[in-house]
Amino acid sequence: MDCIFCKIVEGSIPSKKVFENERIVAFHDIQPAAPVHMLIIPKKHIPTMNDVTAEDDALIAELFAVARQIASELGIAESGYRLVNNVNGDGGQVVYHLHIHLLGGAKLNGLN
Structure with missing residues (x-):
């Protein structure tokens, strides 16, 4: 498989990790769109949100729990942050x- 994120998971492409457990890894985006810009990914290869199945529900919930944890650890939880999942x-x-993109560290304009 030629998936850059799978290669990050397996360690063949380096990343600046901020979190890792058995199911999830989070790391700095190499093209940040905000002062804080992390990517939070499942280690399991799931192409898009459209490919999530009922058996993945707990994993998806854990992605959001990790996002909350990282935002708190980075000191942006109280001021605010954005979570984005692009599909197709x-x-x-x-x-x-x-x-999931975790963006914060500054006032973010745009979506309401």
Whole structure:
């Protein structure tokens, strides 16, 4: 498989990790769109949110729990942050391995 995020999971591509357990890894985005920009991914390869099954529900919940934990640890929980999951081309997805962007550290404009 030629998935960059799977290669990060297996360790063949380096990343600046901020969290890792048996199911999830989180690391700094190499093209940050905010002062804090982390990517939170399942170690299991799931191409898009459309490919999530009922058996993945606990994993998806854990992704959000990890996002909360990281935001708190980085000191942006109280001021606010954004979680983004892009799905497919029209949704802006570039890497086809499910991931959540955690953005914060500054006032974010845009979506309401």
